[in-house]
Amino acid sequence: MTTALKVPASERRRVLSRRIRLFAAATITYNVIEAVVALWAGGAADSSALIGFGLDSVMEVASALALSWQFSAKDPERREHLTLRIIAVSFFALAAFVAVDSIRSLAGGGEAQHSLPGIVIAALSLVIMPVLSWAQRRAGRELGSRTAVADSKQTLLCTYLSAVLLVGLVLNSTLGWWWADAGAALVIAGIAVREGINAWRGDACCPGCSSTAPSPTPQPLGLPTTRKS
Numbered sequence: 001m002t003t004a005l006k007v008p009a010s011e012r013r014r015v016l017s018r019r020i021r022l023f024a025a026a027t028i029t030y031n032v033i034e035a036v037v038a039l040w041a042g043g044a045a046d047s048s049a050l051i052g053f054g055l056d057s058v059m060e061v062a063s064a065l066a067l068s069w070q071f072s073a074k075d076p077e078r079r080e081h082l083t084l085r086i087i088a089v090s091f092f093a094l095a096a097f098v099a100v101d102s103i104r105s106l107a108g109g110g111e112a113q114h115s116l117p118g119i120v121i122a123a124l125s126l127v128i129m130p131v132l133s134w135a136q137r138r139a140g141r142e143l144g145s146r147t148a149v150a151d152s153k154q155t156l157l158c159t160y161l162s163a164v165l166l167v168g169l170v171l172n173s174t175l176g177w178w179w180a181d182a183g184a185a186l187v188i189a190g191i192a193v194r195e196g197i198n199a200w201r202g203d204a205c206c207p208g209c210s211s212t213a214p215s216p217t218p219q220p221l222g223l224p225t226t227r228k229s
Contacts, residue, residue, distance in 0.1 A: 016143040017071050023136040024064040024071070027155055030128060031060040037121045045115035048101045049185065053122070053165050055097060059090045060158055067151045076145070083147040084199050087154060091196030094157075099189040105182035114173040122169060125162035129155055150199040157195065160188050 035057035042050030066086040070079040133155040140148025164185055171177040 013143060016139050017076065019139045020136060020143070020145065020148050021068055021071050023132060023139065024068045024151070027064040027132055027136075027151075028061050028068070030132075031057040031064070031158075034121055034125060035061070037117060041115050041117040041121070045113040045118065047113070047115055047118060047169075048105050049165055049168050049182070050115060050118045052098055052101050052185070053118075053161055056094055056158060056161055059094050060154060063087050063090045063151050063154045067147055070147055080145070080147050081202075084150060084202055087147065087150045088196045088200035091154065091157075091192045091199060095189040095192035095196065098161075098185050098192065102182040102185040102189065106179055115169060119166065119169050119173070122162050122166035126159060126166060129159040129162060133159065146199075146202055150195075153195050153199075157188070157192060160191065161185070164188055 035054045038050050038054030038057060041047070042052075042054055063086070066083050070076050070083040073079055133152045136155065137149055137152035140146075140152060164187075168180045168182070168185075171180040
């Protein structure tokens with residue numbers, strides 16, 4: 001007679017917490033590189049969109065650092081409230097900057113030059129960021145961590161900004177449509193405000209997820225779930 005192996009709930013939580021820390025570390029590493037390239041390219045090309053994208057990367061790093069700080073504790077839930085506030089504020093700051101910079105650009109604040117490095121970093125981010133966001137959100141939902149899900153949404157927002165930046169840079173380089181990325185960035189600013197409000201309220205996670213809700217106990221591996229009548 002063989003006994004089915006069971007994974008303790010506490011062990012599963014440790015595994016998920018470790019994954020979230022690794023995803024946060026990967027996000028920090030990539031965003032540091034992204035910020036340096038975008039800010040350098042933005043300054044060289046006088047591109048407000050690229051500079052804004054670089055500053056968004058800096059805020060991504062701040063959000064990921066806050067998440068890492070939370071999950072470095074023995075009881076991450078005790079730090080969740082403050083971490084959600086930090087993530088929410090980063091959303092609001094990003095929205096404010098993008099909105100102001102977009103309006104300035106639309107008002108004729110300057111025309112950006114062609115930037116091949118900017119196009120390359122935007123294209124890379126468009127591929128890398130959705131994968132990081134999906135992996136972190138999946139782990140966060142299983143763990144029931146609102147902060148991990150909120151941070152994954154911030155990473156996903158970076159994907160939207162990457163798409164906006166890429167389209168804007170390409171249209172500016174090929175057709176001279178300098179206003180394209182500024183107009184689309186205003187939409188992204190609105191999304192950032194919405195996600196910031198959700199994080200502030202603690203509504204970042206999926207329905208039923210909360211910091212106080214107990215984690216579901218994993219079922220025995222390889223065995224169907226049964227219910228008592």
